[in-house]
Amino acid sequence: MANLGTPLPKAPADGITVLRFSPVVDVLLVASWDSHLRLYDVQGEKQLASLKLSTPILDCNFKDEGTALSAGLDGQVLSHDFNREVPPMLLGNHQKPIKCVEYCTRE
Secondary structure (H helix, E strand, C coil), X not given: CCCCCCCCCCCCCCCXXXXXXXXXXXXXXXXXXXCEEEXXXXXXCEEEEEEECCCCEEEEEEEECCEEXXXXXXXXXXXXXXXXXXXXXXXXXCCCCCCXXXXXXXX
């Protein structure tokens, strides 16, 4: 039998919509239908943060190593700072659900 890896600690209670590995640190960002955005330490196999939103999250992405973006059924694009305990910042909204969010750095 193949080794499928280690299950996520405190895994989502509903379907996972997206998994994103950080391009700069060894963490995993997980969005799900249970309206949570979770951040995991991959090497330490532990959950670092869990943010509860008002509706299911359809996509997420990293802005940098401490900030993530989310988009969901409520049509909002939000920015989340995992380093500070502050409410998410609304970046924009749409009248329909948002399926995809990307971030591009300008250099």
